[in-house]
Amino acid sequence: MENKKELRNWLDAFGLDHPLVIAGPCSAETEEQVLKIAHQLKDTDATVLRAGIWKPRTRPGNFEGVGALGLKWLQKAKEETGMLTTTEVANPHHVELALKHDVDILWIGARTTVSPFIIQEIADALKGTDKPVLIKNPVNPDLALWLGAVERMYTADIKNLGVIHRGFSSYEKSKYRNNPEWQIAIELQNKFPDLPLILDPSHIAGRRDIIFDLCQTALDLNFDGLMVETHWDPDNAWSDAKQQITPETLVQIMKDLKIRKEVSESEDYQNKLQNLRAKIDIADNQLIELLAKRMKISEDIGHVKKSQNVAILQTKRWNEILGKMVLEGEQVGLSEEFVLKLFKAVHQESINHQQTILDN
Numbered sequence: 505m506e507n508k509k510e511l512r513n514w515l516d517a518f519g520l521d522h523p524l525v526i527a528g529p530c531s532a533e534t535e536e537q538v539l540k541i542a543h544q545l546k547d548t549d550a551t552v553l554r555a556g557i558w559k560p561r562t563r564p565g566n567f568e569g570v571g572a573l574g575l576k577w578l579q580k581a582k583e584e585t586g587m588l589t590t591t592e593v594a595n596p597h598h599v600e601l602a603l604k605h606d607v608d609i610l611w612i613g614a615r616t617t618v619s620p621f622i623i624q625e626i627a628d629a630l631k632g633t634d635k636p637v638l639i640k641n642p643v644n645p646d647l648a649l650w651l652g653a654v655e656r657m658y659t660a661d662i663k664n665l666g667v668i669h670r671g672f673s674s675y676e677k678s679k680y681r682n683n684p685e686w687q688i689a690i691e692l693q694n695k696f697p698d699l700p701l702i703l704d705p706s707h708i709a710g711r712r713d714i715i716f717d718l719c720q721t722a723l724d725l726n727f728d729g730l731m732v733e734t735h736w737d738p739d740n741a742w743s744d745a746k747q748q749i750t751p752e753t754l755v756q757i758m759k760d761l762k763i764r765k766e767v768s769e770s771e772d773y774q775n776k777l778q779n780l781r782a783k784i785d786i787a788d789n790q791l792i793e794l795l796a797k798r799m800k801i802s803e804d805i806g807h808v809k810k811s812q813n814v815a816i817l818q819t820k821r822w823n824e825i826l827g828k829m830v831l832e833g834e835q836v837g838l839s840e841e842f843v844l845k846l847f848k849a850v851h852q853e854s855i856n857h858q859q860t861i862l863d864n
């Protein structure tokens with residue numbers, strides 16, 4: 505599969521002057537709930553109403569969705585409000601029912617994207633449909649697996665495609681429910697700049713208070729749309745209560761977001777940018793030279809260790825360096841997260857250099 509301008513035709517056809525907004529509850533709960541939220545959303549920037557009908561839950565015993573019955577509620581919501589509808593499909597049976605009930609856009613969840621077998625079954629069931637299909641990233645940070653799922657759809661002649669970035673699971677606790685790992689989305693855009701890319705801030709955040717910041721970061725990274733879990737009574741939602749927002753909050757978020765252009769033709773802008781980029785190029789060269797210099801010193805240490813038959817890993821010294829660098833980084837405005845990532849990569853490279861010396 506190659507990048508093609510046509511990949512974004514379905515999105516461009518909406519003719520929006522703002523990012524695509526998909527909003528609605530995590531789960532369809534009752535007919536009243538679906539219709540009420542649809543009416544509240546119809547005069548906002550939201551073009552598409554979302555609602556989970558079948559909910560994959562981590563552990564059994566939680567609400568697992570209302571099932572096919574909810575598709576009728578979505579249909580009714582569409583008739584009453586004119587909003588398009590979308591829901592998650594996780595097997596060929598879901599696909600059949602969703603197509604039968606004329607759901608406009610289908611999405612594939614993170615737990616499904618991890619399995620090429622299920623993805624292939626879904627692709628076969630969807631073969632030839634012109635409905636847009638949006639593929640969430642797999643739960644693990646694996647770009648090839650994510651793109652593999654997109655390719656399986658494309659090969660099944662499903663040409664209206666998009667991807668949803670919902671963050672990645674990790675064992676370590678962080679402020680996110682799922683870590684954004686923005687560099688994966690950046691890499692994806694590099695490979696497929698015309699494949700519509702939508703952010704799901706709700707599943708990355710797992711809480712309401714950081715949804716706006718995530719949306720702004722996404723727009724700053726040229727995302728094409730937002731899928732935001734929205735409920736008229738979030739605290740009493742049957743699933744994911746902590747991360748849902750009200751339609752009023754969604755309207756406020758859309759008002760406050762700064763929507764930026766990808767480029768500017770202004771001469772002044774071009775000149776300033778060229779100048780600053782020349783400075784970045786110099787700084788990058790210095791960084792590379794400095795890193796190479798550090799590795800040479802590490803190799804010298806490798807020779808000294810070899811002569812005394814000493815192990816490469818020196819945990820005490822390494823922890824001292826990390827602690828010191830985090831503090832120094834803080835003083836010059838570098839985040840702890842960045843300094844740790846950078847120095848862990850430096851340490852690994854340093855170990856690799858010493859390894860070739862000690863093993864030869």
Ligand SMILES: O=C(O)C(=O)C[C@]1(C(=O)O)C=C[C@@H](O)C=C1
Pocket residue numbers: 802805806816817818819821822825850851854855
């Ligand atoms: O100080 C050492 O012993 C080194 O080998 C250097 C170094 C480093 O790159 O800073 C590399 C490996 C050790 O685990 C600790 C530190």
